[in-house]
Amino acid sequence: MNVDEVPLPGIGVRRDIETSSGRRIGIVAHREGSLDLIISAANDPDACVASIPLTPDEAATIGNLLGARHLVARLTEEHRDLPGVTTRQFLVERGSPFDGRSLGETRMRSRSGASVVAVLSSGEVQASPTPDFVLAAGDLLVVVGTSEGLDTAAKILRHG
Amino acid sequence: MHNTAISLIELGAVLLCLGALGRLAGRFGLSPIPLYLVGGLFFGQGGFLALEGLERFSEVASEIGVVLLLLMLGLEYSAKELVTGMRQSWMAGVLDIVLNSVPGAAVALLLGWGPVGALVMAGVTYISSSGIAAKVISDLGRLGNRETPTVLAILVFEDLAMAIYLPVLTAVLAGLSFAGGLQAVGISLVVVxxxxxxxxxxxxxxxxxxxxxxxEVFLLTLIGAALLVAGLASTLQVSAAVGAFLLGIAISGATAENASRVLEPLRDLFAAIFFVVFGLNTDPASIPPVLGWAVVLALVTAATKIATGWWAAARQGIKPRGRARAGSALVARGEFSIVIAGLAVASGAVVPEIAALATTYVLIMAILGPILARIAEPVMDLLLRRTGPKTGRADGIPAGR
Structure with missing residues (x-):
């Protein structure tokens, strides 16, 4: 994927991609740390229809939402030959008992049989996370298991 | 004791008025600079209300205002941005200089203000207000637009041009000979x-x-260093403003960002005082005789700035609507035009009418600039629709949206 990176002197940097539908979408990263999500106008590719300021939390969540779909689709494809095994994604919600606690503390594998194969955190993919990986609200867990196991996993994440 | 009380009351009243004017400007989405100038005209010499006992303070405060304005200008861009900006946009930068300094110089010569006056007016009409331009671009949500890097590159180039221009101007205003002037140019090039x-x-x-x-330590160190460098530069005839500007360029990275954040409120305060003092020292009665010329200059240099931005954006493959946005974003002149005129008037080497012309010109341009930037798109749409329906609509929006 070709990401255009354009310096904006005195402001920061613009990073964007051109989608296959011909629209430009990307971010303006301000020097002081804030982010704007930008989307080009349909009738004027030089201009933007939207320039939406995002907090770091919001940006990370959007990143996780966009990235997870791709990852889950790929894993599902890989497990197609194993009947009964599926992949699902779970969001660590604000107020979840594991917000701020380590992955090991969920005892996910021993309690549900399902395993966490990746965590999407702050827009980055942590593949095969170790038990000491600390979860935070907004993280997306990619979990592989049987459908009963995944239901149990969802309960564990929500209620502890 | 009594004098101090009166001074405090006067200063407080002036700042309160400025606050009210700034609020008014904010409501209409305008730059507060023209209103500060009007405020100064209103209070000062020949105005409705003469302020006494504040001269000493306001003089020093407005000097500090200039130092902080230039320090912040230097902090705005890192040295790396300046160098890459110059490499990428020098052609647009040179066109910018030619198109926008010639009208100012020509009017000064026509008015018989001589070569020194021409040099001053060339600077006044050349330099865009990077403050107003940046605010317009971010207020109108154009940070992500494709023409924005082009606009910023031109502003960066103007920044560098100022680093050469200000020492030259200072040398000329000090009445150095041609050889002395050349020497000043040489020195400033080497120093920059x-x-x-x-x-x-x-x-x-x-x-x-x-x-x-x-x-606290950071703030004191910064201001101390800036004033010290500015003062030293001033004794070396290189102009205080340039010293502060170069210090700003030398400070980089995260330190520069923190410095901008810490200095911004102080800059706003002292720069406001600087604009008011400039207005104070301009006699409102001297404005009507130069009003006609100011309007002519405003119209011509609005057109030349739009042409500069248009040409630069076209070279980057930007479509006509974007070219119009780029050009109109550059139109506003503001703080630095006044800084240049202020240096000239303070030196006493030029006719005082320059202050009146510069004030009137900046008053018009600081208001006209943001307005043009706002109406550029609708105007272009109107023009494009009139010349033919083939652009925009037909190929842009997918059917059945």
Missing amino acids: TLVLVVALRWGNVVSAIVDSKDR
Whole structure:
């Protein structure tokens, strides 16, 4: 994927991609740390229809939402030959008992049989996370298991 | 004791008025600079209300205002941005200089203000207000637009041009001979290059010397260094403003960002005082005779700035609507035009009418600029629709949206 990176002197940097539908979408990263999500106008590719300021939390969540779909689709494809095994994604919600606690503390594998194969955190993919990986609200867990196991996993994440 | 009380009351009243004017400007989405100038005209010499006992303070405060304005200008861009900006946009930058300084110089010559007056007016009409331009671009949500890097590159180039222009102007205003002027140009070129090299290679060292975790220590170190450098530069005939500007360029990275954040409120305060003092020292009665010329200059240089931005954007493959946006974003003139006129008037080497012309010109341009930037798109749509329906609509929006 070709990401255009354009310096904006005195402001920061613009990073964007051109989608296959011909629209430009990307971010303006301000020097002081804030982010704007930008989307080009349909009738004027030089201009933007939207320039939406995002907090770091919001940006990370959007990143996780966009990235997870791709990852889950790929894993599902890989497990197609194993009947009964599926992949699902779970969001660590604000107020979840594991917000701020380590992955090991969920005892996910021993309690549900399902395993966490990746965590999407702050827009980055942590593949095969170790038990000491600390979860935070907004993280997306990619979990592989049987459908009963995944239901149990969802309960564990929500209620502890 | 009594005098101090009166001074405090006067200063407080002036600042309160400025606050009210700033609020008014904010409501209409305008730059407060023209209103500060009007405020100064209103209070001062020949105005409705003469302020007495504040001269000494306001004089020093407005000097500090200039130092802080230029220090912040230097902090705005890193040395790396300046150098890459110059490499990428020097053609647009040169066109910008030619198109926008010639009208000012020509009018000064026509009015019989001589070559020195021409040099001053060339600077006044050349330099865009990077403050107003940046605010317009971010207010109108154009940071992500494709033409924005082009606009910023031109502003960066103007920044560098100022680093050469200000020392030359100072030398000429000081009445140096042609050889002396050449020497000043040589020295300023060498100093600017030196500062850029130092900032590129050892910018972190300079930053580390100034930097501090403690806000208070940081602020005092910064202001102290800026005033010291400015003062030294001034005694060396290189102009205080240039010294502060070069110090700003030398400070880089995270330190520069923190410095901008810490200095911004102080800059706003002292720059406001500077604009008011400039207005104070301009006699409102001297404005009507130059009003016609100011309007002519405003119309011509609005057109030449739009042409500059249009041409630069076209070279980057931007479509006509974007070219119009780029050009109109550059139209506003503001703080630096007044700084240049202020230097000239303070030196006494030019006719005082320059202050009146510069004030009137900036008043018009600081208001006209943001308005043009706003109406550029609708106007272009109107023009494009009239010349033919083939652009935009037909190929842009997918069917059945």
